[in-house]
Amino acid sequence: MATLGSAQLPAEGSLSSAASSLPAAKLAPRHSGLVRVTHWITTLCFFALLLTGIEILISHPRFYWGETGTVLTKPLFQLPIPSSRKLVPTGYGYVLPDQNGWSRALHFEAAWIAVLTGLLYVISGLLTRHFQKDLLPSKTDFSWRVLWTSIAKPFRFEQPSAAEASSYNVLQRLTYLFVIFVLFPLVIWSGLAMSLAFASAFPWSVTLLGGRQSARTIHFFVSLALVLFLFVHVLMVCLAGFWSRTGAMITGRTGTRKEHI
């Protein structure tokens, strides 16, 4: 499975050089098959969750802290958008159509698929030492110079070198680890805490977050952080070369390795 991408490396036009490219074909792909498949399933789920999350949010674009909150209580803040419910005071003269039925259904279905996919990714990442090999920074990475280079480099609009294209710099590593082990667990936790039945079995899941409404507010902010990550992630992909990077996540091949052949 993992060799699927590289096994196709000798393109039809380069059949004559197929023999010389054999060592390259044996090289491990940029991303393993499992990483690629779980990446795109997660992407699909993320957009489904984002769209439906916005739809659900529109039915009550107010946020509170603590256990309770309704239109009769003072909100922590309210988003300046129209609502799909008549009784929410928004300042807009119209009410948006109710989309909560299918939005909730798709939100939970996508959450299930995303969580199961995430579990598969994390368990296999631990077993194959993917986190240790590809994402955990080394000790030498923690110097200001290395950090600064990793921040400034993408903005010089240089094509990344072969070494850079086949591995992550310290900032990327830390960001991915933060997203995988902090943001995703938090968004799942705060989401589950909003389930009345889940909270009945695990009441600490709500109390530790400061109450039901706090869990909802945390869920919103962690989702915002994930959307911010998505923007930066796609921006970085564009700066490094959109097609070669995206191709690497689809086929496993990197553009630079092709040049070696």
Next chain:
Amino acid sequence: MIDLSRRKLIVSGLAATAGASGLVGAARLAQKYGLVPPDHGGIYGLGETLSYASQRLLTRHSLAREFPRSSISPRPFPNELDPLTEDFKRLQSGGFADWRLSIDGMVHQPGSFSIADLKSYPSRSHITELACEEGWSYIAEWIGVPLSHVLHLVGVHPQAKYVVYVSMEPNTWDSIDMADALHPQTFLCYGMNGSELPVAHGGPLRVRLPRQVGYKNIKFITRLTVADSLKGFGKGVGSAASEAGYAWYAGI
């Protein structure tokens, strides 16, 4: 051709067969143990089934969080109501003395109960949160008779699986499984915060189900039907809400 050896083909063929038969087996088991919700069809059926099945395995007997009296919300928010029907207004002007809750279906003694009858049974209360699927929530004290008490009075057949409840409001009905129907916090609720249940909150009689969101807590209850299947009710997906696209199981 490339890496597709015969062995690989055989192994993946076997794995696919094992996976498929595993799924079929899992579906049969889930059906047998009551882990499949009535609205399991369609593109969201997978999510609905996973949520309902895992909640039934994890939370069958768990109790909704209860709160101290001091955390009762000073102004409980009554959600939007459709205009009250003439029938309702007539009963209201009589102080709901003529309000009747009828119970039929798979019970030994079908019957009809007035609010006074229900109040003559042991009264219970809990201070729990009512949470709407929209996102808002408040805490109130809910007073009523546990639904399980009334079900024991009428004698439920052993093969019963669901309780269908019908509102006086047009096209408003829902249903729960026996795990929720017999749950100690599931009430036929007639009081709130030490007084009568206000009409705005569903008075004189509402189903109070603190482990599911607001829309399952139907107002103005006039009829209960005990059944072993939901196929004969409406479109067979368990509630008016699920016919309108809202999940039947609303514990999440």
